[in-house]
Amino acid sequence: MAYVALYRRFRPKTFDEVVGQEHIVKTLKNQIENNRIGHAYLFSGGRGSGKTSTAKILARAVNCEHPINGEPCNECEMCKQALEGSLVDITEMDAASNNGVDNIRDIREEVEFIPTAAKYRVYIIDEVHMLSTGAFNALLKTLEEPPAHVIFILATTEPQKLPMTILSRCQRFDFKRLSIENIMKRLRVICDETNTKIQDGALRFIAVLADGAMRDAISILDRCIAEGEEEITEQRVRELVGIPEFEYLIQMADALISSSVDNVLEKAEKLIAEGKDLNVFLWELIKLMRDLLVLSTCKEIDVYQEEEKEKLKVLLQKTNKNRLIELIEGLSSLSNEIKWATEPDIILETGFIKLCTEVEKTFVSEQKMSTDLKSKVLTNLKENGKILLHTKLEETKIELGEEDGLVHIIFEKPVDSFVKMNLLKEESKLAIKEAVIRAVGKDVSVKFVNLKGKDE
Ligand SMILES: Nc1ncnc2c1ncn2[C@@H]1O[C@H](COP(=O)(O)OP(=O)(O)OP(=O)(O)O)[C@@H](O)[C@H]1O
Ligand SMILES: [Mg+2]
Ligand SMILES: [Zn+2]
Known part of the structure; x- marks a missing residue:
C-alpha cells in the first residue's frame, strides 16, 4: 500500500473531530439540522487550521442520505462516493492553479444543470484569493443568483485580498489558530491510534513549533515516526527539525544586543545559506532573549548548564531590561512577518537591520535621559x-x-x-x-x- 501522509490519514471526517473550531462547527451543524443551508460560505484563517477539511465535511453533510445531528453519516452511498472522491457533484478546485476566467466560466455553465446524483452541487474553491480579476467577476455573477441546488465554499488564508463584492455575498467563518493544548490533544489521538510512543515534552515541543497550524504539527510528528525510534523524545524532535546550536544563538544575540549590523548580517547569511528553518531559528532566539530577561530579574533558570549560564551572564552585562524587551518584541513581529512572506530571507535581513538601528536609538535616548535627569535634579537643589x-x-x-x-x-x-x-x-x-x-x-x-x- 502506498504511504499516505499522516495529516491526510487523519483528516477529520466529522465536524466533531475538527479541533478548536467549535464556534464554526456548531453553527454549521445547526444549519444542517434545521435545513437552513447557505449558498455561499467563506472559510478564512491561518494555514492548516481545518478550512479544507471542514469544507469537505460540509459538502458531505448536505448531501448525506442519513445525517446524524447535523453530521454526515460517512456510510451511505453519497458519503462513501464523496470520501473516495468519485461523487461528480462535489467539485474541488485549487484556485492557485486554476485562476483564469475560463475555469470559472466552466463552473457557471455547469451550475445551471441539476445535480447528477446528489441533492446539491458543491464547489469548494481553495486559495480563492488567487483568482484573477476576470475570474472574480465571473464568480460574482454566479454568486448574485445562485441556483437553489448549488453551494459554494470558498477557502482562503488571505481574505483581505478578496473584493468586497464577493465578501458581502458569503457567510464568513474565521478559523482560529490552534492552541498548543488543542494541537497536543489531536497529536495524542494520532499517537494512540498509530501505537506511537512519545514523551509529553516532545509532544508539547512539536505543538509549539507548529505555531497554530495543525498540519505542520502532524507533519513533524510524521517525520519523527519515520525515524522509527523506540520512544520519541524532545531531544530527538530538536535534532530532526534542526534547532540551532546554543553557541550560534548566543553569538547572534550578542551581535543584536551590541547592534553590530555587519556581524548580524554575516550570521544571518550563514543561516540562509545553510537552508535553516528561519522560523525555528527566530523562535529559539526569542526564547533565549526571554531567558536573559528572566535572568536579569535574578531568577534562576534550570534548563542551562553552568557554562551556558556563565555566557548568558556575560551577555546580560552588555544590556538592560528595556532593550531586551524591545528586542523580544521586534523579533516576535519579525517572525510573524516571515511566516507569510514570499521572500523570507529579505524580510529577515531587513528586520535585523531595523532592530540594530532601533536599539541604537533607544540607547542614545536613554543616555540622554540620564543627563537630562541630572541637570534637572541639580537645578531643583539650587533653586x-x-x-x-x-x-x-x-x-x-x-x-x-x-x-x-x-x-x-x-x-x-x-x-x-x-x-x-x-x-x-x-x-x-x-x-x-x-x-x-x-x-x-x-x-x-x-x-x-x-x-x-x-x-x-
Ligand atoms: N482543526 C483541526 N482539527 C483536526 N485536524 C486538523 C485541523 N486543522 C487541520 N487539521 C489537520 O491538518 C490537515 C490539513 O488541514 P486542512 O487542509 O483542513 O487545513 P486548511 O485550513 O485548509 O489549510 P491550508 O490553508 O493550508 O489549505 C488535515 O488533514 C488534518 O490532519
Ligand atoms: Mg486548505
Ligand atoms: Zn451519509
Missing part, C-alpha cells in the same frame, strides 16, 4: 538653596534604576567619609529625594551606590 548638596552631587551620575520607581545616584569615584556623612544625613537625603521626585515627575525612592553597584 531650593541647597548649594552644598548641589556641589556634592555634581560629581555623580544620576540614573533611573532598572526597577520602576528607583533612582540611582552613582558615585564614580570613592567618596570621602566627610562628604558621605553629610549626604547620608536624613535631611540631605530628604532634600535630594524631593529634588529627584520633582525632576522625574513621580514618587521614587533614591539609592546611593558606587560604581560596582554596592550601596554607599
Whole structure:
C-alpha cells in the first residue's frame, strides 16, 4: 500500500473531530439540522487550521442520505462516493492553479444543470484569493443568483485580498489558530491510534513549533515516526527539525544586543545559506532573549548548564531590561512577518537591520535621559538653596534604576567619609529625594551606590 501522509490519514471526517473550531462547527451543524443551508460560505484563517477539511465535511453533510445531528453519516452511498472522491457533484478546485476566467466560466455553465446524483452541487474553491480579476467577476455573477441546488465554499488564508463584492455575498467563518493544548490533544489521538510512543515534552515541543497550524504539527510528528525510534523524545524532535546550536544563538544575540549590523548580517547569511528553518531559528532566539530577561530579574533558570549560564551572564552585562524587551518584541513581529512572506530571507535581513538601528536609538535616548535627569535634579537643589548638596552631587551620575520607581545616584569615584556623612544625613537625603521626585515627575525612592553597584 502506498504511504499516505499522516495529516491526510487523519483528516477529520466529522465536524466533531475538527479541533478548536467549535464556534464554526456548531453553527454549521445547526444549519444542517434545521435545513437552513447557505449558498455561499467563506472559510478564512491561518494555514492548516481545518478550512479544507471542514469544507469537505460540509459538502458531505448536505448531501448525506442519513445525517446524524447535523453530521454526515460517512456510510451511505453519497458519503462513501464523496470520501473516495468519485461523487461528480462535489467539485474541488485549487484556485492557485486554476485562476483564469475560463475555469470559472466552466463552473457557471455547469451550475445551471441539476445535480447528477446528489441533492446539491458543491464547489469548494481553495486559495480563492488567487483568482484573477476576470475570474472574480465571473464568480460574482454566479454568486448574485445562485441556483437553489448549488453551494459554494470558498477557502482562503488571505481574505483581505478578496473584493468586497464577493465578501458581502458569503457567510464568513474565521478559523482560529490552534492552541498548543488543542494541537497536543489531536497529536495524542494520532499517537494512540498509530501505537506511537512519545514523551509529553516532545509532544508539547512539536505543538509549539507548529505555531497554530495543525498540519505542520502532524507533519513533524510524521517525520519523527519515520525515524522509527523506540520512544520519541524532545531531544530527538530538536535534532530532526534542526534547532540551532546554543553557541550560534548566543553569538547572534550578542551581535543584536551590541547592534553590530555587519556581524548580524554575516550570521544571518550563514543561516540562509545553510537552508535553516528561519522560523525555528527566530523562535529559539526569542526564547533565549526571554531567558536573559528572566535572568536579569535574578531568577534562576534550570534548563542551562553552568557554562551556558556563565555566557548568558556575560551577555546580560552588555544590556538592560528595556532593550531586551524591545528586542523580544521586534523579533516576535519579525517572525510573524516571515511566516507569510514570499521572500523570507529579505524580510529577515531587513528586520535585523531595523532592530540594530532601533536599539541604537533607544540607547542614545536613554543616555540622554540620564543627563537630562541630572541637570534637572541639580537645578531643583539650587533653586531650593541647597548649594552644598548641589556641589556634592555634581560629581555623580544620576540614573533611573532598572526597577520602576528607583533612582540611582552613582558615585564614580570613592567618596570621602566627610562628604558621605553629610549626604547620608536624613535631611540631605530628604532634600535630594524631593529634588529627584520633582525632576522625574513621580514618587521614587533614591539609592546611593558606587560604581560596582554596592550601596554607599
Ligand atoms: N482543526 C483541526 N482539527 C483536526 N485536524 C486538523 C485541523 N486543522 C487541520 N487539521 C489537520 O491538518 C490537515 C490539513 O488541514 P486542512 O487542509 O483542513 O487545513 P486548511 O485550513 O485548509 O489549510 P491550508 O490553508 O493550508 O489549505 C488535515 O488533514 C488534518 O490532519
Ligand atoms: Mg486548505
Ligand atoms: Zn451519509
